[in-house]
Amino acid sequence: MSTIAAGLEGVVAGESEICYIDGYQGILSYRGYNIHTLADHAQFEEVIFLLWNGWLPKRAELDQLKKDLAAERGLPGPVVDFLKANANANPMDLLRTAVSMLSLYDAEAQDMSTEANHRKAVRLMSQTASIVTTFDRVRQGKPVVDPDPALGFSANFLYTLTGKRPDDIMERAFDVAMTLHADHELNASTFAARVTAATLSDIYSSVTAGIGALKGPLHGGANQDVIRVLLDLGGEDAAADRVRDTLARKIKMPGFGHRVYRTEDPRATHLRVLSEELGKRTGQEKLYLMSLRMEETVKEVKKLNPNVDFYSASTYYSLGIPIDLFTPVFAVSRMSGWTAHVLEQYSNNRLIRPRAEYKGNPDGQTWIPIEKR
Secondary structure (H helix, E strand, O other): OOOOOHHHOOOOOOOOOOEEEEOOOOEEEEOOEEHHHHHHHOOHHHHHHHHHHOOOOOHHHHHHHHHHHHHOOOOOHHHHHHHHHOOOOOHHHHHHHHHHHHHHHOOOOOOOOHHHHHHHHHHHHHHHHHHHHHHHHHHOOOOOOOOOOOOOHHHHHHHHHHOOOOOHHHHHHHHHHHHHOOOOOOOHHHHHHHHHHHOOOOHHHHHHHHHHHHOOOOOOOHHHHHHHHHHOOOOHHHHHHHHHHHHHOOOOOOOEOOOOOOOOOHHHHHHHHHHHHHHHHHOOHHHHHHHHHHHHHHHHHHOOOEOHHHHHHHHHHHOOOOHHHHHHHHHHHHHHHHHHHHHHHHHOOOOOOOOOOOOOOOOOOOOOOHHHO
């Protein structure tokens, strides 16, 4: 008799060298580098290179990746036209479709060689970011901001989104946020991408599947729910009251608890600091203080820790990112992890095909002619 694990909880579905998690010790590492080390020291481009290749880049390798990413920021004309024609669309619906469209204008789309797939990963990193920023400019009726090849990934994203060059602190904060969201082992969206890649479908199809999974509110949308709660509150006492009332009604508080972590999500550790620092710089410290009171109250009542979504809400808001772009921004970062996993799947592929425990009548039903049903 097989053992059924609802939601595949605790099931080891494959081997990977990309991401390690110890949920009991609160450890997250990429390729053996602890997330705290990377958040403190790495540029996001170094993290991208690490996830794709397995080692930290030398100076020349990092410079080349930055050059390659900058060169691929432009979007095909028909994709830009699509963004303009659908300016009122749900941002995740639009992102999912636009990323899929990119394959139509990539001459290497059907080339499954390792080299071509790496080049497509570069395009996907840069063009996913461009889709998000271009869409937001278009829907606001503002001119699209041309990318600046002199700016790194994070600075260019904020520049093309807001039209203003971020200062060093804002750039670094967003860079850290990108690093923290880059990968998280076989989460739902990454698993969806790997299942698709395991059929030997192309990388565009694979990451489109990932985006579709990330859209779900049980995966990528919790930080939007968090910020809406915060913006609806009048102060710290109201934040505590909201938590107690919500939990008393047996409703989950968004941004708390995690399937894997039994202690604090290590990503939340850094985002808490970013929320405080950016809040003070941008006049949004109230959001941080209310968040802190909510965290204290949830711990008191339910003994739950915040996850990556909780403090990322106030962090993104303080950076000037529109609320409905929080999940697309998550996708911009996670594209690094999705593509790393797809490349790894291709390198040692086996079709992912689990079984199901059938619960109906297994066989032997008698056929009844339609006239007698």
